[in-house]
Amino acid sequence: MSLSGRERRILDEIEQALEREDPELAERVAAINRIESGGNAFPQSYGERLRVWALTHVWMIFSIGALLILLLLIAVLTT
Known part of the structure; x- marks a missing residue:
């Protein structure tokens, strides 16, 4: 109505x-x-900022993990 x-x-x-x-x-x-x-x-979208922050940190964690695995593989293959 x-x-x-x-x-x-x-x-x-x-x-x-x-x-x-x-x-x-x-x-x-x-x-x-x-x-x-x-x-x-929130006009500045707090939820959106939080989502971007979380995705950035998840991406960094996966990147560092992948780098560590790569370095371990190189270390194992070269010994």
Whole structure:
């Protein structure tokens, strides 16, 4: 069930008044709305930064492991 045009205008007026009177509360409400709509609460995407950090570390661990295995194989084959 969608809102009528009048109801949307009233909500817009309330939102604008809230932003003028208490910008911090307005940002908190906006974050809650982003969460409830399936979006991300953090504009800079904390989850995305965490995912990149984790993938980078996993890649480094596999690379170092592969290098160690290669060095061990060379050491075994040359003795």
